[in-house]
Amino acid sequence: MTEAIANNTSADAVGRGAENRERIVAAADRLFYERGFQATSFSDIADAAGVPKGNFYYYFKTKDALLEGVIDWRRNCLKALLDNLNRTYDNPRERLMALLQGLCAGEDDIVRYGCPMGTLSAELCKSGHPLRERAQALLEMIRDWIATQLQLMGQDDPLELAREIQTRSQGVTLLAHAYGDHGMLSEGMARVRRWVESVLDGRSH
Amino acid sequence: MTEAIANNTSADAVGRGAENRERIVAAADRLFYERGFQATSFSDIADAAGVPKGNFYYYFKTKDALLEGVIDWRRNCLKALLDNLNRTYDNPRERLMALLQGLCAGEDDIVRYGCPMGTLSAELCKSGHPLRERAQALLEMIRDWIATQLQLMGQDDPLELAREIQTRSQGVTLLAHAYGDHGMLSEGMARVRRWVESVLDGRSH
C-alpha cells in the first residue's frame, strides 16, 4: 500500500507542486498506518516528509483534507495492484490465490500495524469520522474484485463467498496484530488459502 | 462488558471512595469503548460520570492509570460472565454455544463500536502503548476458556480450534463494524455457530 506506483498524478495534482504534494501524502500514508490517524501530528509528517509544517496548508486546508488525499492515494495503489494482477494472470483462480498470497507479503508490517484498510476503517468508524465511508470503499473494492474472480469461476454466490474470504482474512490479521504473533499470520493465511482452494475444488462449501 | 456486575470491588477499591471510583471507571469504560482511548478526554469522562475533573486525579494519577483501571474492570466483568456460563450450563457444548450466541447480543453496540476487546487491543498495539499486553490478556482469557470447553468435549487440538473460532468471530465483528451492517453481524455469527456445530459433530474439520 505504501509502495508508491510510478504514475499517481491525480487530476488536481498536476503542475510543479506535485512532487511536494506527493511527498506529503506518502509520508502521511505511512504514518497514518503506523500510528493511526489521530495519533499522527502535522509535525510528525513534516519531519518525515522533509517539508516545513506551514507549507502544506498550501496543499491541504485541513487535516481531514490530508486524510482524504491519503485515502485517494491508497485507492490508487490498490487499483494499480488489482490491475496488475489482472494483467499478470489470465486465470481468475491464479489471480485470486496470488492476492491471498500477497496480502500477507508485508508480514512484519501487518503484525506490527495491522491491515492498512481494516485498522483505518475501524478507527474512522469508531470516531464517527465523515470520511469513514471513503475508507470503507477500499474494503469494498477488494471484496468486489474477489467476487468478480469467483463469478468468473462460476461460483454460486460470489459476493457471499467473497465476504467470507474477507472476513477470515481480516480476522487473521486482527489477531496476529493483537497477539503480535508472526506464526498466527502466516499459518492463519495459509489456512484461509487451503480453505478457499477446497471450496473452489468443490470439496467443501 | 459495560454491564456492571454487582460486586466488582477490587482489592484496592475498598473504603468510602469506592463508589466514586467505580463511577469514574464505568464512565471511562463506556467512553473508551465508544470513542477509543486517545479520543476520550478527561472532561468527557467527568461529564459522563458527574464527577468534577480535578477530583479523579485523587483516584488515578494519570490517564494511563485510569486505562489500567478500565482494563481490570473489563477483566472482572469478563471473568464474571464466564463464571456465570460455567454455573448456568453443566454441559461444555451448551456453554460454548451460549457464549457465541451472547457475543453478538449487544448487536447495536458492536455494529457501531466494534468488539470492546478487539478494538482496544488494536488501538493500543498500533500506538505501542505499554498496556497493550494487558488488553491482549482479555483476548487470551476468552480464547483459553473456549479451549477449555473444547478440551472437555475431547477435541483433538482445542487451542488451535479455539484460535480459529476467535479469528472468525473477530473477522465478522470487524467487518460488520466497518461496513456498519447489522445483517453481516447476525448472519456472520450464525454462520460461525453452524460451522462450530458441524465441527463438534465431526461433519467437518
Next chain:
DNA sequence: GTCTATACTCGGATAGAC
C-alpha cells in the same frame, strides 16, 4: 476526600514575509 482554578504542553490552523 472533594472540588476550583490554573499552569503547561502540544497540535491544528493562520498571517504574512519572501
Next chain:
DNA sequence: GTCTATCCGAGTATAGAC
C-alpha cells in the same frame, strides 16, 4: 509556491482551598 512565526484551543496534569 515556499517558509517562519505565531495564535488559539484542547487536553493533561498540578496546586491548593475547603
